[in-house]
Amino acid sequence: MIARVSSDIPNFSESLSAAIPGISLNIMALIIFSGVLIYLSWQLALVVFATLPFYNISINTFNKKLKKLSKLEREKNSKVMEGIRESIEGTLTIKRFNKSNYFIEALKSYINDWIKASNKHNLFIQSIEDFITFIRGICPIIVLSFGGYLVMKGDITLGTLIGFYSFMNWIYEPVRVISHFFISLQSTIPVFKRIKEIHEMEEETSGLELLNKVKNIEYRNVYFSYDSIPILEGLNLKIRSNERIAIVGESGSGKTTVIKLVMRYFNVDKGNILVNGKSIVEYSLHDLRRKIIVVHQNDFLFNMSIRENILLGEKFSEKEFTNAIKVACIDKFINELGKGYDTIVGERGTRLSDGQKQRIAIARAVIRKPDVLILDEATSGIDSQTEAEIFKNLQNLNITVIIISHRLSTIKKADRIIVLHKGRVICEGNHENLLKNCRKYNDIIRNQLIVV
Structure with a gap:
């Protein structure tokens, strides 16, 4: 994505902005000079x-190879940017694993591959232009030979031949320029396709229904797959207003997917997710994501x-801000920082501990007063x-x-615990009941959870 924005788009824009007026003007020149000849x-x-x-003919002959080399050069450039x-x-x-040399060598390899691909691309373009120059060099010989024959026959005068020879070179310059721009445009076709891929990506669709308050959420026979790999298989789950529930399960059981679907990061393959009895696709995405907010384990912090x-960038009262930081317990560590709430957290929050970053993420969610707050391992560092x-x-x-966690102390705080296995709810209840009646829950407690 970065390569397409920082490299592909400027290259395509530059080629297009130069080629269109260049071709237009030289076509006009070609028509005028042709009339003179x-x-x-x-x-x-x-x-x-x-x-x-x-x-x-020369351009069409090399066209397929040119596109292939142009596409390869762009792909290698993207690899460098990604590296x-x-x-x-x-x-x-x-640094932690002392792998500086390894990644330096890997980046060198990417750069060398890009240089090789770029050199091949440029050399091929130069070869096409050299071939065109060769054709242009042969033509004057043919014209002089045939023109001499016409002079001897008396069809034209020597002055006409000299004049024609002088003007003849003028017609080849616009042809050369047009050919050059045409080759340039052929090189940009793979670039255009890379840009077009972004424009053709499926966009999120928002419903029109306003969502004032989330009273309940229901997953009704929900199926979902990632790349044909089934994750949820007939999930049925009801979440009531003001309820505090925990979702547990082995890795791959679909816990995080349940959250992604209610936020409409993806759409279900089959079944439906209802909010207040209506399908979530009917609601405005803005309202849905304002009323249901997720805090992840490593929520992104900006260098602010x-x-x-x-x-x-939103306007909240000082009272709302103070309440949010108290709920997230940010006031417990803020005095340790030099500039208090004006302290710059660094890129991705690198100047803070994991627990401090998580508390800021929780405050960011709480201040917006959601009806549903989802904590996806959001207190693991606290x-x-x-x-x-x-x-x-x-x-x-x-x-x-809604809590997703691997910490027993966190899960036990829930009113109801949902146990997922292979994309289905197999048990639900409080901690004590599940210990007695759900074998899978016991296995999860024994094998995966950190007892705190």
């Missing part, structure tokens, strides 16, 4: 015109202040005492809380 000698003009198709991005974003991991990361305080604060807000 016909006026001087139609016989010699036919000789010149007979060589022009070779320009088109640079990964190296920057993974700096800490690279803590205050700006919470507000994100100590148990602070976590307990946050959940107590959330309980006072009278909102529905």
Whole structure:
């Protein structure tokens, strides 16, 4: 995506903006000069015109190869951009495992591949232009030979031949320029296709129904697959207003998918998800995502202040801001930071601990007063005492809380625990009941959960 935005679009725009006026002006010049040559000698003009198709033949002959090399060069360029991005974003991991040399060599390899592909592409373009130049060099010899024959026959004068020869070179310049731009446009076709792929991506569709308050959510016989791999298979689940539920299951059981579907990051393959008895596709996406907010384990923090990361440009009163930071217990650590809420968190929040980043993400969600707050491993980096305080604060807000976690201390705070297995609800109840009646829950507790 970065390569297409930073490289493909400027290249395509530059080629197009130069080619269209260049081709238009030179076509006009070609028509004028052709008229002059016909006026001087139609016989010699036919000789010149007979060589022009070779320009088109040479371009069409090499066209397929040119597109292939152009596409390869763009793909290698994208690989370089991706390598640079990964190296920057993974700096800490690279340092931690002393893999600087490994990634330097990998990036060198990407760059060398790109250089090779770029050189092949440029060399091929130059070869086409050299071939066209060769054709242009042969034509004057043919014109002089045939023109001399016409002079001897008395069909034209020597002055006409000299004049024709002088004007003849003028017609080849617009032909050369048009050919050059045509080759350039052929090279941009793969670039255009790469840009077009982005424009043709399926866009999110929003319903028109307004959503004032989420009273209940129901998954009714929901099926969903990723790349033909089934994740949810006939899921049925009801979530009531102001309920606090936890969703547990083995890796791959579909816990996070349940959340992604209610947020309409994806649409279900079969079945339906209802909010207040209506399909979620009928609701405005803006309303849906305003009333149902997800906080993930590693929610993105922008390189801005803590205050700006919470507000994100929206207007909230100081009281609303204060309440949100108290619910998320940010006030417990804010005095440790030099500039308080104006402290810049760094790129992706690198100047803060995982727990501090998670508390900021929770405050960012709470200040928007959602009806449903989904915590997807959102307290994994927070100590148990602070976590307990946050959940107590959330309980006072009278909102529905959905918890996805691998921490027993977190799950036990739920009123109802949902156990997922292979995309279905196999058990539900409180912690004590599930320990007695659900073998899968016992297996999950014993094998996966961190008892805190």
